[in-house]
Amino acid sequence: MAEKQKDGFIMQAGILALAGILVRIIGILYRSPLVGIIGDEGNGYYNTAYTIYTIILLISSYSIPSAISKVIADRLAKKEYRNAHKIFMGSFYYVIVVGGVASAVCFFGANYLVGESSAKVLRVFAPTIFLSGLLGVLRGYFQAHRSMVQTSFSQIIEQIMNAGVSIGAAYFLMRLVADRDPSTQAVYGAAGSALGTGMGVAIALLFMVFAYSVNRKMFQRRREKDRHSETLSYGQVFGLIFAMVTPVILSTCIYNMSNALNLKIYCAIVENRYQYTEAQATLYYGLFSGKASQITNIPIALATAMSAAIIPTVAGTFGRGELESTREKIGEAIKTTMLISIPAAFGILALAKPVVFVLYPQRATVDLVSHILMVLAVTVVFYGLSTLSNAILQGTGYVNRPVIHASIALVMEALVLVLLLQYTSWNLFALAIATIVYSFLMCILNGFTMRQKLQYRQEYWTTFLLPTIAGTIMAAVAFGVYHGLYWVLFSQAVELTWTHNVICLIPSIIVAVLIYFVLVIKFGAITERELRNLPKGSTLVKIAKKMRLLKKK
Secondary structure, three states: OHHHHHHHHHHHHHHHHHHHHHHHHHHHHHHHHHHHHHHHHHHHHHHHHHHHHHHHHHHHHHOHHHHHHHHHHHHHHOOOHHHHHHHHHHHHHHHHHHHHHHHHHHHHOHHHHOOHHHHHHHHHHHHHHHHHHHHHHHHHHHHHOOOOHHHHHHHHHHHHHHHHHHHHHHHHHHHHOOOOOHHHHHHHHHHHHHHHHHHHHHHHHHHHHHHHHHHHHHHHHHHHHOOOOOOOOHHHHHHHHHHHHHHHHHHHHHHHHHHHHHHHHHHHHHHHHOOOOHHHHHHHHHHHHHHHHHHHHHHHHHHHHHHHHHHHHHHHHHHOOOHHHHHHHHHHHHHHHHHHHHHHHHHHHHOHHHHHHHHOOOHHHHHHHHHHHHHHOOHHHHHHHHHHHHHHHHHOOOOHHHHHHHHHHHHHHHHHHHHHHHHOOOOHHHHHHHHHHHHHHHHHHHHHHHHHHOOOOOOOHHHHHHHHHHHHHHHHHHHHHHHHHHHHHHOOOOOOOHHHHHHHHHHHHHHHHHHHHHHHHHOOOOOHHHHHOOOOHHHHHHHHHHOOOOOOO
8 A cells, every 4th residue: 555655656657647648649639620721821820829828828828737736735644624625615716807908918819919810719718717727626626636637638638629510610601701812811710729628628628627526525524523623714824826837927927928029039030030930930930849849749658647636645745844755755756757758759759650640740831840840859858857847847846946047948949949940950950959948048047956956866867868879779670661662562652642651650669668678677777566567457467477578476
């Protein structure tokens, strides 16, 4: 039982990560037909509006689950169930006010935040911000109880609804204006996609309300058994919420503001230097943010999930003064994240064009997007590590440090982007390099603070070096299998078709996964105990023993 509790957060993170990866895969899969419907211009309008929507969402409610789970987890660790519930209710009052104001700003201030065409799309996003705050409180409450199943399932049904409504609404709205000019049709299509986002959040909120109602009696029994005499006033509750939520929101906001700042800088410079129209600038930016970046976000889902799981865990151990246990859990989380992130980065580097062609088969942009993706591949590792280290600092009470680090990294990123766009012809590749600078600086600055404040010393050999060696070999094999199959099967074909690409890509991915699995075990990068602690770990151990990678006891 003690061992299970010790490593339970890895399992919970795994559940959330699997859901997160599935959500991102669904997102990628539906984006392809959606872009086919609304076109690259419509995709540009959507991503422009979505970038600003994301910033407003970050300020108002995006960080609520992480912040609330940390504050409530502190009380649950002390068995203060009544105070935990009071913080939960106070959080609802907080998001109703803040979310309502943010939605109004998004709707009425759209013309001041984005161009005229994208403003129409941004207004459709506005109600989603209010609903997201309510959803975030419920997710944070369950995460504080170290239960990720509800959040995971709600994310899946949210994305399924999002995908279905986005495609259907985009198609229907574009048909309504079929007799209008292409730009108007693109705007209506982008607005339909934004409507899908709102419907997804709405259905997820309904599910979380249902999940809470199912568990309500259990929560109530805990409160009734609570014998702590000290009860927080609502003034104290709001003080706790503001003390935790504000720096978390600021750090997450600045951490993600790079997208909005990149958009503004990119459009301003290329419209002036290359005489791009607004439509051309947003179209090109959409290739970067709506295609290449979306692919790198899939493996980063593990770091996001690990972050959600580790905040209440380290908040509990650190709050009880168990510093050694806290450091041990940090090490486990980082190692697990790197075991996935490093090979994912190498896999993207080796198979960038085949992956892009499967997901976004618009031939005119496949080469450009795949080259950008190859440059961005390393950010999978940097963003994975910086996302996780942000959560560690927040969970251990150093909530202001990520704010400072993100601000420094943001300034450096903006400086690099301006210089590259002004004095080189790298265009979208300048965005990719600036993104690398930002994510790398976050890793360095967060790592320095963890070393200074938590006396945490990162182990490098099995966490970074061995997975890198295994990932390099894996990538070479995957590249060879893909191109070898193409040469054997389709070398006489006039051109590479989507079907040919899939036939070559799937075996190369399967072989890559098997090769990496064998190598990390043979190299000693992961032990049997660590393998067993992963989701479906017992199955993985059985497979490893059948393959004679581990000794049978």
